[in-house]
Amino acid sequence: MKLRHLVLVDALSERGSVVGAAAALHVTQPVVTRRLHELEAILGVALYERGPRGITPTEFGLAFTDHARAVLAQLTQAVRHVEEIADATRGHVVAGTHLAGSNLLIPRAIVHLKRRHPDLGVTVREGTPESLLIDLTAGRVDVVVGRLGGPGAENIRRTPLYDEKIQIITGARHPLAVREQVTLDDLEGYPWILPGSETRLRQELEAYFAGHGLEPPRNRVETTSFLTVRQLLIETDMIAALPGLIGADDPRLTALPISLEGVGHSVGMTLATDRRLSPATQALVTSLRTVAAEIADGAPGDDVQKA
Structure with missing residues (x-):
């Protein structure tokens, strides 16, 4: 089994079709089909059911997708962690957000963060709660900020910040x-x-x-x-x-x-429990907590006033 097989399963489960996975991976459809056949032969089970509207993960496919995304997330974090250790003043954090977190908490937290770590890069991705949780599990997002839902899966932790x-x-x-x-x-x-x-x-x-x-x-x-x-x-x-x-x-x-x-609702942050926070993610989490406390107290925030 190779890394490309894990990447393939992530793309297939996210896109729901061979066509979509091929476009996401920038390869042809026959390449996607061949690699999927290779992986299913290695595992000895069918990972997807083929239908007229695309593909649907089987029970085996759902289980393997979870493990594949966990491995990919760990590899992504490992590379970034080494890079940040090599240059502690730099780094990069990806925050996912939906409506409840995008208008106030995220902007103020970024202002707070950049005043203390000006060379730290921040990417903000908007999406639905469901799609952002998938990205979080796969390591494409480091923290999700917004309205908190139910208890969720075992590999995520939701922390309320304010109501x-x-x-x-x-x-x-x-x-x-x-x-x-x-x-x-x-x-x-x-x-x-x-x-x-x-x-x-x-x-x-x-x-x-x-x-x-x-x-x-x-x-x-x-x-x-x-x-x-x-x-x-x-x-x-x-x-x-x-x-x-x-x-x-x-x-x-x-x-x-x-x-x-x-x-x-409660506004808060969601983190993956099965991987260590990078220094950049930890810095953003600290800023989120600080700014959320100011919002809960009704304070405009010193960083926003100075900006």
Whole structure:
């Protein structure tokens, strides 16, 4: 068995097709098929079921993918760790984030980090919680920052940093933005921006609507991209349910005076438990903890004020 077999399984499981894996690995489809046959012959089991819409991992494929990603993550960390030991002032950390962590915590933590380690490189990747957990397991991401979900797998550790309420947000020029009181009935007729159906926030919102005898809005856009959400709110009469801190410091957005009882979350970080933190990752984790404490206390943060 060779390293290329592990890389192949990671790509196949992530992309769900031979075509997608070939594109990701920059090889031809016959090469992907041949290497997969080689690996299945070595293991003596079928790793994927072939179908008209692609491939699906078998029980063996799921198990082997987890181990392959763990090995790849360890190799990636080993190379980076040696590089950082060779030059302790440098290094690189990759942070994955989704909506709850992208607007305030991540930017402030980066400011805090760069003031103390100016030569340390930082890459921020946005994605869905599910895709980021895969990247974390595979070592493509060092830490995931955002809303915390359930207990998760044994090889990850979720650490809450602060709690954040969900609020109804509109553009500052929205007809409802000047109201001192807003009810659910007032929201009818306006288009909504909702997170994807696979997200926990979407599920909580649908439960909230159902609890008030309402159907989820039919006139809606689904996205978790903060830049897209913000621009749609500014330029249209759309409504969104977002973390409250998103609209707190943005003069072009407004939080409506309406309660979403039962809808909220903890913002925190998720780390892999089966590998040692690199010095760069440890530095970012320290900055995340420091900035999160300031956010929880309601302080703007000295680093942000000076920036």
